[in-house]
Amino acid sequence: MKKPSAPMKITWIIGMIYGILGIIGHFAQVQILSEHNYLLLLIGFIALAIGTTLKGI
Template sequence: MKAPSAPKKITWIIGLISGILGIIGHYAHVQILSEYNYTLLLVGFLVLAAGTTFREI
């Protein structure tokens, strides 16, 4: 089994922005962000997990 690799910069930025938007949607009442806050957090986590698992992402 290979060790996890660092994700590409764009993958890391997409995951980070998605996670931050999910957190903002949880604590602040922004209509679209509040409706999908858990989905945004999940997408951000999955993007970062995929980025460390696969080298091409």
């Protein structure tokens, strides 16, 4: 099994932005964010997971 590596900075930023938007959509009533809050969290988590699993992403 490969060792996890740190994701590229842009991958980390994208994952964090989607995750934060998902959290905001869960706790605040922002129409588009509230409708897709779980999808936004999922996208952020997947971006971070892929970034740590694959080297150079």
